[in-house]
Amino acid sequence: MAVHWTEYPERVETFGDLSSILATLDNHDMEAGFTADSFRNERGRTTAYTVDFYNKQYRFHPRLDQMPGLERLLDRFNIDGHDTLTLSQFRELRTRVANALKCSRTEVDAMTFIAIEDALDAAERPPKLPVSAQRPFEAGIKTFGDLLLSVQGVEQVVASLRATADSMNNDPGTGHWRLQAGMYESTAEHKDHPAFPFLEAHVNRVYGVFDYANLLRVRGEVCAIRQCGTRDVDQLTVEQVVSVLGCPGAPAVHLPGAPTPRQTDAPADGALATATSAVPEPNQENVAEQSPIVYTVSDVRDLMRYQGELARFEEWRQRTYKPVSSMNEFTNRAHSMALNAPQSGRLTPERAVELSVYRQLVKACRATLHKELDELALLYFVGEVADSHKRNIEAMWPLSLNEFGKLMDGLIGTNGAGVANGQEIKTSEKTSVPATSTSTQNMPANNSETGSPKLARNIGGRPKLGKGPKTTPQQNALRNVYVLIRAKYKPGVGPKALLDLFRNDKDFRTRVAEADETVDRSLFKNAIAWIKDNPDQETQSGNVS
Numbered sequence: 358m359a360v361h362w363t364e365y366p367e368r369v370e371t372f373g374d375l376s377s378i379l380a381t382l383d384n385h386d387m388e389a390g391f392t393a394d395s396f397r398n399e400r401g402r403t404t405a406y407t408v409d410f411y412n413k414q415y416r417f418h419p420r421l422d423q424m425p426g427l428e429r430l431l432d433r434f435n436i437d438g439h440d441t442l443t444l445s446q447f448r449e450l451r452t453r454v455a456n457a458l459k460c461s462r463t464e465v466d467a468m469t470f471i472a473i474e475d476a477l478d479a480a481e482r483p484p485k486l487p488v489s490a491q492r493p494f495e496a497g498i499k500t501f502g503d504l505l506l507s508v509q510g511v512e513q514v515v516a517s518l519r520a521t522a523d524s525m526n527n528d529p530g531t532g533h534w535r536l537q538a539g540m541y542e543s544t545a546e547h548k549d550h551p552a553f554p555f556l557e558a559h560v561n562r563v564y565g566v567f568d569y570a571n572l573l574r575v576r577g578e579v580c581a582i583r584q585c586g587t588r589d590v591d592q593l594t595v596e597q598v599v600s601v602l603g604c605p606g607a608p609a610v611h612l613p614g615a616p617t618p619r620q621t622d623a624p625a626d627g628a629l630a631t632a633t634s635a636v637p638e639p640n641q642e643n644v645a646e647q648s649p650i651v652y653t654v655s656d657v658r659d660l661m662r663y664q665g666e667l668a669r670f671e672e673w674r675q676r677t678y679k680p681v682s683s684m685n686e687f688t689n690r691a692h693s694m695a696l697n698a699p700q701s702g703r704l705t706p707e708r709a710v711e712l713s714v715y716r717q718l719v720k721a722c723r724a725t726l727h728k729e730l731d732e733l734a735l736l737y738f739v740g741e742v743a744d745s746h747k748r749n750i751e752a753m754w755p756l757s758l759n760e761f762g763k764l765m766d767g768l769i770g771t772n773g774a775g776v777a778n779g780q781e782i783k784t785s786e787k788t789s790v791p792a793t794s795t796s797t798q799n800m801p802a803n804n805s806e807t808g809s810p811k812l813a814r815n816i817g818g819r820p821k822l823g824k825g826p827k828t829t830p831q832q833n834a835l836r837n838v839y840v841l842i843r844a845k846y847k848p849g850v851g852p853k854a855l856l857d858l859f860r861n862d863k864d865f866r867t868r869v870a871e872a873d874e875t876v877d878r879s880l881f882k883n884a885i886a887w888i889k890d891n892p893d894q895e896t897q898s899g900n901v902s
Contacts, residue, residue, distance in 0.1 A: 362408070365398040369405040369424045372451055372473070373466035379444045382408065382417060391415070416441050426470025430454065433477065434528070435685055453528075481521070481534075498547050501576070501598045502591030504556075507547040509569045515542045532692025552595040555604040558650045561703075578602070605651065652704050652712065654739060654761050655754040659702035660709055661732040666699040714762040726830055733871065737830055740837065742768055834872035841865060842884040852881035 360366060360374045362382040369375050385391065391410075399407070405423035409416050419442050421428040431438050434453050438446045455465050458476055465473065498504050515538045522534035547553060556575070557567045563578075564571040579590045579601050590598070600610040674694065709715045718738060722730040726737070736750075742764050743750045753761065845858060856878055859865045869876050 363395050363398060365402065365404040365406075367402065367404055367423060369419075370426075370469045370471075371466065372454075372468060372470070375424070375427075375447060376451070376466055378406070379417065379442070379447050382415065383444050417443070424470065426472075426474050429474050430470060432685060433474075457525075457528075498550050499594060500591060501579075501593050501595055504547050504550070504595055505569070505572055505576070505591065507545065508572055511542060511545045511547075512569050532695060536692075536695050550595055552599045552607065554650065555599045555607040556595065556602075559599075559602050559604045562651065575602070650703065652708075652758050653754065654756050654758065656702060656704040657709070657715060657718070657758070658732060658735055658754065660704045660706065661730065661735050663699055663701045664706070665732060670697065670699055712758055714758040714765070717762070717765070737833070737871070738765075741833070744837075830871065831873050834868060835874065838865070838868050838872055838874065838880070839884045839887050841868065842881065843888050846885065846888055852878040852885065855881040855884075 359377040359381075360369075362378045362385065366374070369378065385395070396408070398404075403420075403423070405420055407418045407420070409418070418440065419427065419438070421439065428439065430450060434450060436446055436450050438450070451462055451465055454473055454477075455462050458465070458473070458480065468476075498507055518534050518538035518541065522531045522538070525531045525534070560567045560571050560575060564574050575598070576587055576590050579593070579598055580587060582601055583589070593601075594610075596607075596610045599607045718735065719730045721738065722728065722734045726734055728734065739753050740750055742748075742761065743753050745768050746764055756764075842855060842859070846855065856876070859876065859881075866876055869880065874880050
């Protein structure tokens with residue numbers, strides 16, 4: 358039976374009763390108006406609500422201790438009805454509860470506030486692990502089949518958690534589910550297996566992201582190598598699978614039965630060592646360099662970008678900080694921080710400092726550019742190496758750090774860019790000249806006709822700007838700009854036509870900014886003068902850093 362607001366009950370526990378009270382109160386003002394008799398049942402009793410008037414309008418004040426569970430629902434859905442609750446606020450609360458529980462308003466009206474709160478809590482609990490995910494965690498991951506089941510189970514649970522977050526349409530608590538999914542994924546037990554880093558590196562290198570689908574491809578690869586079925590592979594230990602794949606850095610494991618094709622494919626005369634040969638014991642000099650993951654120059658670039666984003670995020674966090682006045686504000690801000698914080702790539706700052714090539718880049722940046730290593734400085738050094746070896750810069754990013762370090766030896770030192778130990782510099786023709794060569798010392802610093810830096814010439818090589826102990830990053834960057842212009846320059850083309858040609862080239866503008874120049878007609882005028890002054894210089898795509 359509907360409850361009229363004039364009854365003033367001592368407790369209101371269901372949505373239906375509260376809906377009836379607020380509806381009759383709203384209609385009462387329009388139909389009969391308020392009289393003293395309307396408030397007769399309120400006198401001398403502890404009722405579930407009070408009604409007063411302000412600016413000729415009624416105000417409904419719920420007593421939350423007499424409506425158990427209503428306060429938690431208002432907090433959960435961020436509805437400000439704790440002191441004064443209106444009919445529109447109540448209807449909004451009922452609609453959002455019905456959407457969250459996927460039921461009708463009639464079903465909501467029949468439920469108590471406490472029952473609704475319990476139902477919402479139950480809906481937000483993490484789903485139970487499927488059987489496929491429970492088995493490896495109970496018995497421990499020993500075989501490759503156990504690992505497959507573990508990865509599959511974790512992916513199913515994480516997908517379920519993220520689907521729950523997506524269904525909430527960014528309501529409060531969405532971030533909680535996404536954080537729970539990320540935490541569950543990062544703390545999966547199979548990642549603690551000693552052979553996991555080697556297997557993950559192989560999957561990343563050959564197939565891409567480490568997931569269940571690519572792990573099935575690995576199983577097919579092992580089947581092809583051992584010429585056996587999937588059931589036999591599932592019974593191998595994870596260490597044996599890693600050994601069959603020949604993962605770098607993984608210790609060799611004896612496999613019963615026929616040798617792997619990596620051994621049978623070796624020439625009969627023993628000219629090539631097999632991929633499954635035992636790894637030599639690390640000595641004290643190279644133990645710090647050994648890693649199950651092969652890092653590339655692109656990983657260092659991702660690390661530089663991550664550090665830049667992290668600095669900007671921290672600056673934004675401090676700028677937008679303000680004291681919170683409620684638990685809801687604190688929770689919402691914590692969720693916002695967790696969802697927006699940048700995430701590092703494969704190479705973390707802690708792992709990077711263990712790599713000698715990375716440390717060499719940091720020292721060279723401090724010695725040459727007098728600042729910490731960042732993305733622009735890395736681009737400068739990679740361009741130096743690419744230009745010296747006549748390679749395209751895009752071909753440098755996939756190189757492993759060991760390969761890049763070999764190319765970098767003698768070109769980038771800690772005493773200045775292009776100087777090896779302060780003694781000599783290498784030219785693109787694999788020859789070296791003293792750093793104090795008269796070809797660079799006696800060359801005037803500026804071209805009197807064009808006002809642009811004069812390019813020093815190395816014997817037997819093409820003109821170089823920014824080579825030698827007195828080089829500056831701006832000089833080297835300007836040379837790169839001029840070479841880019843030369844690649845598209847044609848006799849008879851003027852500065853204005855070149856300006857229109859390069860106006861929307863973002864990469865070109867980045868190079869010009871590195872040279873502390875401006876993209877205007879004077880830049881192209883100086884470039885044309887330089888091109889005419891150096892007609893013997895060859896321009897190739899591999900020369901541009």
